[in-house]
Amino acid sequence: MANLRFLSRLDGVAQAELVARGELSAAEVLAACAERIEAMNPLIRAIPTLDLERARQVKPPPGPLAGVPFLVKDVTPYPGLRWSLGSRLFARNFAAPATPYSQRLDEAGLVTVGKTATSEFGMLGSTETVLEGVTHNPWDLTLSASGSSGGSAAAVAAGIVPLAHANDGGGSIRIPASVCGLFGFKPSRGRCVPASPGASDFGALVYDHCISRSVRDSALLLSLTEARDGALPPVGYVREPIARRLRIATWTRTLTGEDPEPAVRRAYDEAVALCESLGHEVEPVSPPDVDGLELGDAFFLVAGALLTGVVGTVGPQRGHPVERHELEPFTWSLVEEFSRRGPGALSEARAVFARSTERYLAAVAPYDVVLTPTLADTPWRLGHLSPLVPREELLRRTARAVGYTPIHNVTGSPAMSVPLHWTDGGVPIGTHFAAAPGAEALLLGLAYQLEAARPWQNRWAPYSYPRMFDS
Structure with a gap:
């Protein structure tokens, strides 16, 4: 096989274009991905379930992402692959039937090679389980890739795949994207076809999409997985930066009453200045009257x-x-x-959600976008949010760190973490943007604009395939 190490630097759209033009076969792209998994996964432990032999038998349809290797988070079923939900209780559970979401992934031409690690049932902000062990952050192996989509974020940050499935119940797409220097987009409620069977109060808070390096990969996948007969008008494939001035509300105190760390505050200040330089009106306001605790x-x-x-x-x-x-x-x-x-x-919980939704949406209604940090803290060390930490201390630590993102799961609003800042020590800090329910196109247009102003695609983690094998 020819030297295909350069593929690790390409996003999904670029890889699919090579296949579509006949410059590479899907088999060659998959073989290069297998090489990256062999090199990187023992180090970062992002992929607990792998079935390359099955993937080799797949003949991807001529979809927009045909031939692009892909990973699905292990809280979500995919036909033929183990579905453990990060738990010893389901360690031998295999998913058989397809779901509307898995069918859309297949129709897009994606080649699913395995599952990514998650916290048990996706409940915690660090991907550390008794079943699978810990997932390491490619920017610093002593740091958590956070959670619960830490395996997906680590795999993308390490250059194993260009994008990976993730889902978000309180920030689980956006938070791992922030700590791994990636783009993480959470759609509106009802935007995408169902990814998992069943319905529950908790399930209503969970949104499926992906973590990616490029905005266009995320935008394209959203267009391929969105519900075509839902209550929201279709977004389609957003391809261009936004062309109009936005009114942006901004605050720094979390809904649990915490101020961010100084390094996070510096990242936030830079993001505000960047938005102003792009011509947007940024207005500091008080956080909504929502009780985060x-x-x-x-x-x-x-x-x-x-x-x-x-x-x-x-x-x-x-x-x-x-x-x-x-x-x-x-x-x-x-x-x-x-x-x-x-x-x-x-x-009582439903009443809290309803009251919080009403207050939040009323407070931000005059604005196009809300800008905050993604996290109050810089990326934390492994063990800080371990499931073995005593319950009350774990809840306290979680409330401290994760005070910006959960409200958007409750309100059904689209939101994203954008990698705009790295600390002096080289650790990424994401900036968070949210909009009104149904306003994905507006947010993606802003994301393209930010990506053009502060490109991040060529910033690779020290423990990534491009840095270690293709430098």
Whole structure:
């Protein structure tokens, strides 16, 4: 095989164009990806499930991303691949039926080679599990790739694949994108076809899309997976920077009342200056009157309801109850807390979501976009948000770090983390932008503009394939 190491530097659109023009075959592109997995995955541990033999049998249809290697986050089913949800309870679970989302991925021509690591059931902001171990951040191996889509972010940051599936229940696309120096876009509620079976209060907070290096990869995939008969008018493939001046509201204090670290504040100040230099009107405002701690409590309560349902279903199906040791301590604590508070607490959580949505959307209604940091803290070390940390301390640490992103899951708003800043020590810090429900085109247009003004695609992590093998 010819030296195809250069492929690690190309985004998905560019790789697909090579295949479409006949300059490379899908088999050659896949072989190059297999080489990158062999070189990088033992170091960063992003891919717990791999089936290259199956992928070699795939003949991708002539879709817009035909021949591009792809990975699916392991909280989401994909036909023929293990579906563990990062949990020992499902370590031997294999997904058989296709979903509307997996069918769209296949129709796009993507070649799914495996699954990416996640926190157990996608509940925590670090990809560390008893089942799979830890996933390392390619920018610094002592740092977490965060979560719960840390495996997807690490795989893209390491140059293994140009984009990877991710989903977002409280920031799980945007937060890993921030700490891994990538573009992470969360669509509006109802924008994309369903990715997982079933419905729940927690499921209503979860949005599927991807983490990518380029804005155009994310924009193209969104156009290929959006619902065509939904309540929202279609976005289509957004290809160009926005051409009009935006009114941007901005604040720095999280909804849990925390101020960002100084390094995060510097990144935020740079982003404000950049937006102003691009001709946008940026207006500092007070954060909306939303109680972030109350919101976090409601979030984990509906998560506990979902997990209680899982435990209650699995036990009878297999003939003996789920035991404490089969789940991580934090996961089990969510089940116990929901049991203590009872099903009636769900109505309280729903009321919190409704009240928070009303207040947030009313506060930001006069503006096109909201700009904040993505995270209050710089990327954290492995272990900081481990599921083995005692429950109350883990909740406190999570509330401190993740105070900007969850509100958009509740309101159904599109939001994105854009890699605009690196610290003096070379660690990425993302900037967060959100818009009104249904306004994906506006946000993607802004993202193209920011990408052109501060290009990031050629900034590679020290522990990435291009830096280690194609420098």
